[in-house]
Amino acid sequence: MGKIIAIANQKGGVGKTTTAVNLAAALGILEKQVLLIDADPQANATSGLGVEVTNVKAGTYQLLDHSVETQEAILKTNSPNVDLIPSHIDLVASEIELVDKKEREYMLKKKLEQIQNHYDYILIDCAPSLGLITLNALVAAHAVIIPIQCEYFALEGLGKLLNTIKSVQKIHNRTLDIEGLLLTMYDTRLRLSNQVVEEVKKHFGKMVFKTIIQRNIRLSEAPSFGEDIITYDASSRGAKSYLSLGNEIIKRNKLK
Numbered sequence: 141m142g143k144i145i146a147i148a149n150q151k152g153g154v155g156k157t158t159t160a161v162n163l164a165a166a167l168g169i170l171e172k173q174v175l176l177i178d179a180d181p182q183a184n185a186t187s188g189l190g191v192e193v194t195n196v197k198a199g200t201y202q203l204l205d206h207s208v209e210t211q212e213a214i215l216k217t218n219s220p221n222v223d224l225i226p227s228h229i230d231l232v233a234s235e236i237e238l239v240d241k242k243e244r245e246y247m248l249k250k251k252l253e254q255i256q257n258h259y260d261y262i263l264i265d266c267a268p269s270l271g272l273i274t275l276n277a278l279v280a281a282h283a284v285i286i287p288i289q290c291e292y293f294a295l296e297g298l299g300k301l302l303n304t305i306k307s308v309q310k311i312h313n314r315t316l317d318i319e320g321l322l323l324t325m326y327d328t329r330l331r332l333s334n335q336v337v338e339e340v341k342k343h344f345g346k347m348v349f350k351t352i353i354q355r356n357i358r359l360s361e362a363p364s365f366g367e368d369i370i371t372y373d374a375s376s377r378g379a380k381s382y383l384s385l386g387n388e389i390i391k392r393n394k395l396k
Contacts, residue, residue, distance in 0.1 A: 142175070142259035143393060144252060145319055146281040151297045152268035155287045155324035157184045158359060159385075160265035162378065163285075165368035166386030168221035172260040175214065178227035179248075179277050180267040186226040189217045190366030199226040204234045204247045204276065210254040219368050223259075231273065238272045245272070245312055249280035261389075270304050278308045283319035288340060290326040290333040290352075295340070319389070324353040351385040353378070 147160045157180065164176040178185040179200050183193045202208040203225060213225045238244040252262060264277040278284065284305060288294050309316050321344055327333045341348050353359075359378035362369045369378045 142173075142256050142262050143283065144256070144262045144264065144281045145283050145285055145389075146264040146266055146274075146277040147285045147287065148266040148274060148277065148301065149286050149288070149297075150268055150270045150274070150301055154289045155322075155353060156180075156268070157188065157265050158363075159285065159287050159322060159324065159353070159382075160185050160263050161188045161363070162359070162369045162382040163385055163389075164222050164261075164263050165219045165370045166379075166382040167261050167389070168219050169370055169383065170386050170390060172221065172386075172390070173258065174222045175225065175255070175259045175262045176217075176222060177225045177248075177262065177264045177277075179231070179264050179273050180227055181229050181231040182267070183227040183229065183231075184363065185265040186224065186228075187366065188363040189219060189222070189224055189368065191215060191217070191224060191226050193226070193228055196226045196228045199228055199231075200273075201228060201231045201234055203251045204231075204273070205237060206247065206251070210251045214255070219371060222368075234273055235271050238276075245275050245279045248276040252280050270301070275304075275308070275312075278305065278316060279312045281313070281316060283317040285319045285322055287322045287324045287353075288336075289324050290330075290336040292332060294336045295343075318347060319392070320349040321347050322349050322351070322353065322385070326352045326354045328354065349385060349388055351381060351388050353381045353385070356381075 164174045198208045198213040266274045356378035358373045358376035362372035
């Protein structure tokens with residue numbers, strides 16, 4: 141049975157989509173079958189894997205309103221062993237449309253049950269919010285990766301996210317676990333980056349991934365070419381970092 145991991149932080153600009161796309165690619169290169177679900181109306185994970193957003197006919201929006209079967213929403217990508225359920229700006233409407241539905245928090249969970257056994261890992265790229273779409277992702281997931289940027293205000297809002305996770309664990313998903321906290325946008329030249337790393341490790345200990353994602357211009361360039369970092373530049377620091385993270389996750393899950 142595939143492990144479902146949501147990549148979430150209601151704070152924007154922390155590297156959620158960068159992590160979702162490139163972790164999916166890294167796990168694929170490491171010979172795991174991966175499904176990436178774009179659960180953000182901005183659809184950056186979709187375009188980041190080379191899919192033209194305007195051409196999306198079935199994706200996360202249709203999945204949440206149960207108008208398509210899960211298999212109908214899955215697209216092949218150019219990244220080895222990586223499939224995609226794309227997003228579109230229409231997904232914004234789900235926040236309103238789900239409100240009146242019964243079991244609205246379980247819409248995504250029910251749909252993923254159809255295909256869960258087809259993949260080793262299912263990654264969900266969440267929007268920078270704690271709305272109903274993100275709640276659906278947390279209810280469907282087995283675990284959460286929380287990206288934290290190595291910058292001022294890094295821990296801002298983290299308490300709110302952890303409280304949301306605790307609430308989901310208590311009410312909807314008792315088995316939801318925190319896969320790990322991922323430090324991103326690390327700059328070795330800045331004292332502040334080192335201070336943030338020390339502070340996060342002091343507070344959260346073993347919950348923090350050993351892999352730290354450093355600032356890397358190639359990581360920023362890759363999405364404009366519709367490619368993951370490994371396809372775009374396999375020798376780059378960013379590619380090596382995400383391959384390291386992929387290996388760390390595989391190793392962690394073998395030990396569980």
